[in-house]
Amino acid sequence: MSWSSASTSEQVRPVDAEAVLPDGSTLGIVVAGGPLGRARGVRAVPDVLDGDLSEPTALWLGRTPQVHTLGMTRPVAVATGVVSARDGHGRPTALRVGGVRQLKPGRLGPWHWSWPVTVELHPEVARRSGLVGGSEVSLTWPSSSAPGPDGPRRHGG
Numbered sequence: 001m002s003w004s005s006a007s008t009s010e011q012v013r014p015v016d017a018e019a020v021l022p023d024g025s026t027l028g029i030v031v032a033g034g035p036l037g038r039a040r041g042v043r044a045v046p047d048v049l050d051g052d053l054s055e056p057t058a059l060w061l062g063r064t065p066q067v068h069t070l071g072m073t074r075p076v077a078v079a080t081g082v083v084s085a086r087d088g089h090g091r092p093t094a095l096r097v098g099g100v101r102q103l104k105p106g107r108l109g110p111w112h113w114s115w116p117v118t119v120e121l122h123p124e125v126a127r128r129s130g131l132v133g134g135s136e137v138s139l140t141w142p143s144s145s146a147p148g149p150d151g152p153r154r155h156g157g
Contacts, residue, residue, distance in 0.1 A: 019095070022129055022131060023129045032061050075102050077131075079120075084136065091139075097131060
């Protein structure tokens with residue numbers, strides 16, 4: 001997947017999927033590419049915390065046992081959950097949220113391996129959408145997205 005230049009010097013990453021949150025609002029999903037992408041987290045996708053909240057973006061980390069906010073200046077919401085439905089190609093079409101917590105800057109989140117999906121998003125998006133444990137989130141992937149064993153997989157790199 002290519003990156004496109006925005007009007008600023010920053011790179012804007014196109015979304016890989018779209019999620020519909022409990023309040024009916026939509027959320028663009030960007031899939032972290034590999035271990036380095038998961039380690040960098042939202043710092044690699046500035047739109048998650050700094051983008052337009054009328055068109056919010058989240059970062060899908062997949063199975064990630066611990067999230068950190070080291071080097072960050074703002075808090076991030078971390079949603080964990082399980083894929084509750086897949087399409088005929090194996091792509092997730094629904095996510096059941098196990099929990100949502102907010103991490104302040106410079107912190108390590110709790111260690112857990114029980115949740116196969118971790119998503120980082122803006123705390124305000126999580127709050128205003130009513131995203132809590134037990135929420136169901138529906139997902140739509142473009143036909144070019146390839147499935148992975150624990151969810152979506154970055155295509156093209």
